[in-house]
Amino acid sequence: MTGIPTIGLHLQQFEVRGRSDFQLGPLTAEIVPGSFVGVLGAAQSGKSLLLASLCGLVAHKGKKEFSNAQSQDGVNIQLIFQEGGLLEEQTVQANLSLAQGAFGAVDLQIQNALLSRLGIEQANSLLPRELSGGMRKRVLLARALLCEPQILLIDNVAAGLDPNNAQKLLELVLEFKREQGFTLLWVTHEPGPMLSHLDQVMILQEGQLLFMGHQDTLPETEHFQSYLQV
Amino acid sequence: MSSLAQKVWRTALRAQLNPKLLGEKSFWQRLSQVGNGAFWIVAGVTFFAGAAFCQQAAFQAQALLGDQSFIGPEYIVLAFKSFGPLVVALALMSKVGSAFAAELALMRQNQSLDALVLYKQNPGARWCAPMGLALTFGAVGLGLLSTVVWELAGMVVMYGFHGIMPQSFFRPDAISRELVLLCCIKNAAFGQSIYWVSLRSGLFVGHGTTATGFSPTQAMVRGVLLILFVNLFIDFVWLRLGF
Amino acid sequence: MNTIFHNKLVAIGKHTLNPVGFVAYALLCLLRGQVDLREFIRHLYRFIYGVFPIVLMACIGVGGVVALQGLEYVARYNASEVFGWAAGLSAFRDVAPLLLSFVLANAVGARNTAELLAWRAQAGEVSFKALGIHTFRIIEGPRLFALTVAALLLYPIAVVATLVSAIVFAGMVGDQNVYASFYSIYHYVPLAILGAGLLRLGCFGFLIGVFSVYFARTQRFDPLSVGKGVGRAAAISTLLICILNFVLTALETL
Known part of the structure; x- marks a missing residue:
């Protein structure tokens, strides 16, 4: 662990407007400091938009508060972009x-x-x-x-990797998470390998929060369980 | 996330007027990109366009009036006033403007523009605006250089095809201060026009690889039309001003 | 400086010698009838339909250039009766074909390159070859020759639009008599000049077609290369159009 405090996140009536009038939220969610949250959902459900708004790339309405933070403006949030974002x-x-x-x-x-x-x-x-x-x-x-992020957002970064490389990448991220103690939100379409490490799952459907909580408490219906399938 | 593109677009236009926001190193890199990237094409296009105009004018003058002596001053005026800047701008649009649109479209597509914002780089000011200034100054520089190439083409044609000595064809006395000013104004306006259309087509690109490929095409079409109309507008104002 | 010059020469050599082979191949395919007629007609319609408003707008701009240029000489030599003749020569043979071909290189040629590169990027070429389909016959050939014919068909439209725009503009800005200008064209401009303009546009259209297809064949197809390749195809076409324009002028006037 580094000396940087672990940060949590509280969202209330959080709303974002995306491309083609896509609306995310309003949603209310609590992310515990230092937790590992898997963000799941079908395509066009607003997962990438949520991450972009959390790190300030897209404007939002409603409340976004950091717990444990010395100042609300000084929290270091990093995003690993789906398309890379390398020059x-x-x-x-x-x-x-x-x-x-x-x-x-x-x-x-x-x-x-x-x-x-x-x-x-x-x-x-x-x-x-x-x-x-x-x-x-x-x-x-x-x-x-x-x-040196306090909150790390990962947008579907394992997409296109073979299972071995995806597993290695997950292990590396978890290793650094243990060392640095950052809070982790990971958007994925293949939650299987990370299920045992997750503290919470957040399921989005057409811009609305469908479920937020530990994966074991997910309703046993086929619809909900389909999100956890590999 | 079109709000990011909007924000970059506004900053990219405004930051050109604020030297404090611009990266000086970035400006010189862009200027060298404009100069190195377009010089050969601009020089080649100007030379052959000038040569064809000169040959046509000399032929017509000889056939109709039996006199070619007045071509020298008329030809050099064209280089500054009309076709010189136009030809330079069209070549610059194809070579540099389209490449800039492609670069920006790719940056939008692979999210590096978003990454630059995340890393507090102000892409509009540090990435785009230097290109705007480089295109403006580069167009003026290339435009003035191309007048030399244009004149050289005329000399070669007149000597090679009609046996007229270069020193009697070259008539610098036909160039007035106003003419040089007009040439600079036109080239600067064309440089800015190229920047605007490339920026617009690159930043507001659609989704997917195909859209990225088409953004320079779109930039070129818009660029050519804008250049023609800006040219017309400046000529019209110049005429109304009585020059 | 010498190294840069040497590299430029090598690049020019590389890009001009290979297209010569490609031109020979394209003409051979045409002679053997290996150009699909239905695809040719489809692309011809697409090119003309797509570029028509752009050409019209460009011609209005070009007409303005011709008018302002002509008015200056009319005022200087006090010869308003020959304005139409000067504008006609310019529109039929000099400025309009050259600027129209620049517009075609940027609008149609570049789009053609982008479309072909996108097709290659989506494994179109590989799948066609796997199915044993002659790609030049179906994809490249019809586009190349449709571009050439489109340039020829657009020429009269461009000339009329440029002339009308020039004469109307000169009437509005320089009080030039519109009817006298049209009469001057009818009376003084020889019909043979239309042939010279058509020949030019045909050659320029073919050149744009060749380079737009050639660059699509040789360029890598990652997004950045596609973007740069499209611009390069248009820039090289523009340069070669100018060279060809000079050669044709020299041949006409010798």
Whole structure:
């Protein structure tokens, strides 16, 4: 654990307007500090929009409060984007430095140590298009971790990875979560491998919160259980 | 999440007037992209367009009036006043404007624009606005350089096809200060027009790889039309001002 | 500087020699009848229908350029009766074909490249080959020749739009007599010049078609390369149109 306090999140009457007049919410939810929340739902249910609004990329209405935070504006939230969000014409190192520099001093030693821990030390000088799918996801994780997040949002990052690589990525994220203590919200379509690690699941359907709680308390109906199927 | 595109669009236009917001390094990189990327195309297009105009004018003058002596001053005026800036702008649109639209469309598609906002980079000011200024200054620079290329083309044609010596064809006395000013104004306006359409087509791109591929096409079509109408508007105002 | 110059020369060489082979291949396919007629007609309609409003708007802009240019000479040499003749020459043979072909390169050529690249990116080419379908016959050939014919068919429309716009504009801005201008065209502009303009547009259209298809064949199809390839195809087409325009002018006037 680092010395950074663990942050929770309280949403009340939280509303976001997305593309083509898509409406997310109003929804009310409580996310416990340091918990691991799986965000589930079909396509177009508003999962990515929720993450984008939580980290401030999209404006929202209603209440968004951080518990345990010294100031409501100073909470460090990082998002791992579904499409990557890497600058394609800059090297991995330049991409990492840009992110690290936004939240503190750029330290190449820390970058190298993190990359080698993630098993991609050779990626430093490569361009994003030269990376394999698995390497790319790890670079995205490295970029988010370098910013020392208090809340980490992951948007369907394991999509397109083979089961082995997806499992490895999950293990890496959980390892860093244990060390740094950040609160984790992970949007996924394949919750199977992470079910045993989840503290809560949040199910969205057409912009509304269908369920929020521990997966064991999920109603036994076929409709609800289908969200947990691998 | 079109609000992000709206925000970037507004900042990208406004930040050009605020040097404090712009990254100086980024401006020089963009300027070199405009210069290196477009110089050869602009020079080639101007040379051959000028050569064809000159040859046509010389032929007509000889056939109808039996005199080619007045072509020199008329031809050099065209380089500054009308076809020089227009040809430069169209070549710049195809080469640089479309590439910029493609770059922005890709950034929208792979969410790197969102990432830049997350990393407090102000993409409108630091990423886009330098391109706007680079296109404006680059267009003026290339426009003035292209007048030299245009004149050279005329000299080559007149010497090669009609045996007229370059020193008698070259008539710098036909260029007035107002003409150079008009050339600079036109090129700057074209540079800004290219920036606007590329920015618009790149930022407000649809979803998917196909849409990303089509955004430069859209930019080029809009760019060509905007350039033609801006040209017409400036010419009209110039005429009304009595120059 | 020398290295840059050398690299540019190599690039130009690479991009001009390969298309020569492609042109020979395309013409051979045409002679053998390996260009699907239904697809050709479909693309011809699509290209003309898609670009028609753009061409009309562009011609209004070009007409304005022609008018303002012509008015200046009319005022300087006090020869308002030949305004129509000067505008006609410009519209039939010089400015209009050149600027129209720039518009076609940017609007139709670039779109053609983008469509073909998107088709390749979605494994269209591979699946066609797997099914034993001749891709040039169905996909590339009809587009290439439809673009050439579309340029020819758009030429009269462009000329009329440019001339009308130029004469109306000159009437509004420079008090130029509209009827005298039309009469001047009818009386002084030789009909043969229409042939020269058509020849130009046909050549330019073919060139745009060749390069739009050629770049779609050779470009990588990740999103950034698609975007850049589209621009490069239009830029190189524009340059080659200017070179060809000069060659045709030189041949006409020698």
